Amino acid sequence: MAEGASPQGLNSFLLQAQARALRVAEISTRSRDDALDIVQDAMLHLARAYGRRPADEWPPLFHRILENKIRDWQRRQTVRNRFFFWRQEREEDDDAPPPEERAPDLAIPDATERLMQDEAMLRLKSALAELPARQREAFVLRIWEGLSTDDTATAMGCSDGSVKTHLARALANLRGKLGESWSL
Amino acid sequence: MNTTTDLADLPAADRAFAVMARQGLRASEALDYVESARLAAGRQRAVAAMLEPARRPGWLLAPAGAALAVALLIAVLPSRLAVTPGLPAVPHVNANEVAALEWAADEAGPEFYRDLEFYQWLEQHGKLESLPEPNA
Numbered sequence: 001m002a003e004g005a006s007p008q009g010l011n012s013f014l015l016q017a018q019a020r021a022l023r024v025a026e027i028s029t030r031s032r033d034d035a036l037d038i039v040q041d042a043m044l045h046l047a048r049a050y051g052r053r054p055a056d057e058w059p060p061l062f063h064r065i066l067e068n069k070i071r072d073w074q075r076r077q078t079v080r081n082r083f084f085f086w087r088q089e090r091e092e093d094d095d096a097p098p099p100e101e102r103a104p105d106l107a108i109p110d111a112t113e114r115l116m117q118d119e120a121m122l123r124l125k126s127a128l129a130e131l132p133a134r135q136r137e138a139f140v141l142r143i144w145e146g147l148s149t150d151d152t153a154t155a156m157g158c159s160d161g162s163v164k165t166h167l168a169r170a171l172a173n174l175r176g177k178l179g180e181s182w183s184l
Numbered sequence: 185m186n187t188t189t190d191l192a193d194l195p196a197a198d199r200a201f202a203v204m205a206r207q208g209l210r211a212s213e214a215l216d217y218v219e220s221a222r223l224a225a226g227r228q229r230a231v232a233a234m235l236e237p238a239r240r241p242g243w244l245l246a247p248a249g250a251a252l253a254v255a256l257l258i259a260v261l262p263s264r265l266a267v268t269p270g271l272p273a274v275p276h277v278n279a280n281e282v283a284a285l286e287w288a289a290d291e292a293g294p295e296f297y298r299d300l301e302f303y304q305w306l307e308q309h310g311k312l313e314s315l316p317e318p319n320a
Binding site: 007010011014015018019020022023032036039040043044046047048051052117120121124125143144146149164167168171172174175182183 | 191198205208226229235
């Protein structure tokens with residue numbers, strides 16, 4: 001087994017990566033349950049296929065696996081929605097919390113500010129979800145995850161130049177959608 | 185893990201936006217107990233899978249099966265195709281079947297073979313000649 005590639009090392013890595021991976025999957029799927037399934041699958045896949053690889057190779061591999069799982073999920077949903085779109089809409093309506101639970105409690109101090117921040121984050125996540133897959137991937141890995149351009153290129157399976165191009169387009173798209181006045 | 189916040193290669197306006205987006209996105213990462221529990225279960229399964237011995241990929245069985253099938257065909261086909269083209273196939277007859285055919289062509293009646301041991305006894309004791317002819 002390579003240096004650092006131990007079960008404890010894998011557990012630490014997954015513990016550190018899991019929350020961000022979940023949010024990334026959640027943005028793409030817009031479903032927490034599906035996002036949880038995807039992240040769990042990605043964890044298992046990483047352990048089975050690359051668990052014995054050096055630990056410093058795990059981050060780009062994990063993100064690559066995660067993106068592939070998200071893409072597979074989107075393909076399946078596309079097919080499924082062609083036949084069952086009406087059913088899904090009904091389920092979503094049933095799952096939505098009642099309006100009184102969705103309304104913020106304005107009596108809490110900073111509630112208005114928090115509401116504005118939440119609103120800004122919702123808009124950002126929504127704009128992120130609408131980006132083309134490769135642009136979203138570049139933004140998530142480079143900006144959110146904070147990977148270097150090299151590691152991002154490894155995770156995306158493309159060149160450094162392509163990463164820079166996708167990222168520049170993603171940023172331009174997001175700023176265009178959110179407006180220049182967007183802030184948290 | 186390389187998580188350097190090196191955004192220096194971005195234009196100033198993009199960098200300011202990227203830093204703000206990063207802060208907001210990272211602040212939204214807090215997990216609730218349901219998410220934590222399910223992710224912990226996923227981590228446990230992953231760690232357990234890492235400790236399992238390496239499994240032979242299932243797709244390796246397909247070429248192995250195909251190779252076995254080809255080998256069987258090579259072994260069986262020549263004996264099936266060993267007939268000269270254009271001639272009718274000669275039926276294979278074994279020694280027992282030939283003996284049976286000789287028995288059927290024998291002039292002696294089936295009743296002779298039915299009492300074979302009796303006639304052998306008669307022959308041994310020299311009494312066979314004293315028997316009358318069957319058609320007499």
